Amino acid sequence: MATPMTADRLVAALRAEGLTVVEVDGWRTNNRNHKGPWGPVHGVMIHHTVTSGTASSVALCYGGHSNLPGPLCHGVIAKDGVVYLVGNGRANHAGLGDPDVLQAVKDEAPLPPDNEATADGNRAFYGFEAINLGDGKDLWPEVQLEAIERTSAAICRAHQWTERAVIGHLEWQPGKVDPRGFTMASMRARIGDRLEANTPPPQEEDMTPEQAAQLKKLHDQRALAPWTYKGATFPDRDAFNFLVTTDANASKALAGLVTLAAKVDALTATVADLDDVELSPEQLAELAAKVAASPVLAESIAELVADKLAARLAE
Numbered sequence: 001m002a003t004p005m006t007a008d009r010l011v012a013a014l015r016a017e018g019l020t021v022v023e024v025d026g027w028r029t030n031n032r033n034h035k036g037p038w039g040p041v042h043g044v045m046i047h048h049t050v051t052s053g054t055a056s057s058v059a060l061c062y063g064g065h066s067n068l069p070g071p072l073c074h075g076v077i078a079k080d081g082v083v084y085l086v087g088n089g090r091a092n093h094a095g096l097g098d099p100d101v102l103q104a105v106k107d108e109a110p111l112p113p114d115n116e117a118t119a120d121g122n123r124a125f126y127g128f129e130a131i132n133l134g135d136g137k138d139l140w141p142e143v144q145l146e147a148i149e150r151t152s153a154a155i156c157r158a159h160q161w162t163e164r165a166v167i168g169h170l171e172w173q174p175g176k177v178d179p180r181g182f183t184m185a186s187m188r189a190r191i192g193d194r195l196e197a198n199t200p201p202p203q204e205e206d207m208t209p210e211q212a213a214q215l216k217k218l219h220d221q222r223a224l225a226p227w228t229y230k231g232a233t234f235p236d237r238d239a240f241n242f243l244v245t246t247d248a249n250a251s252k253a254l255a256g257l258v259t260l261a262a263k264v265d266a267l268t269a270t271v272a273d274l275d276d277v278e279l280s281p282e283q284l285a286e287l288a289a290k291v292a293a294s295p296v297l298a299e300s301i302a303e304l305v306a307d308k309l310a311a312r313l314a315e
Helices: 007-016 054-063 099-107 142-159 184-197 209-221 239-275 281-293 295-314
Strands: 021-023 043-048 075-077 083-085 125-130 166-168
Touching: 007 021, 007 083, 007 142, 043 142, 054 075, 054 083, 075 142, 125 142, 142 184, 166 184
Parallel strands: 021 083, 043 125, 043 166, 075 125
Antiparallel strands: 075 083
């Protein structure tokens, strides 16, 4: 039995275990706490997403879908081992499961067969979705398996749990098969070895510049946050606000172009009249000041001025 970690403590625990962590905008307040309690927590549950693609998988787990609102987990573990945090609090990932399994997790005892679905798992488990199609054919890269191991170990270490606190969805709820493609027994053995060895983890600085650039691009693109219509969570991902702002900017840009074109015509006419008008030094200074005040126009009239000067020199 344990109080759930704060967002800051979770991030620190994951990074201390050597994981690369991306905090998706808004994840710290993204939860289902209004639907039920979050905690006390007793373990970690591992799932597979039945999807492919990092950005789309993370977006789905953050926002959910029409039949199941997000967040659908606390973190998404990508094929390259990066952990994307999408929820903080109660999440729709475990559903109802076997109370005997929950008791075994609490006791850190061997798991019994799951044959009931009456205990609230969303309250009791941290949930992590690993990106995989779950068809038994989609391969699990070693770097992703190691990230599942490190993620689970980080949370167990923070709560002083053993590897028996980590279960798969298929061990919790009858009819579930995830994660498919490796056994939870083998994963628990890896987690146990890591907890026992207390292996010093590599730091984030071990990332190559290319990996760091890729992570920054994914984060900056904000492809992870879903578009909404007049939504309040992500104002800069509000489709209605985006269209209104774009229309206003377009109108402003058009007005600016009209003004600019008028200034070009006026200055061009002034230069064209140089053959017929003798300008005093004061007038020449005034004309120069006009050009200097509009640097963007200088290039557009430079050729005309050069032609006029060349013609006069030839005389």
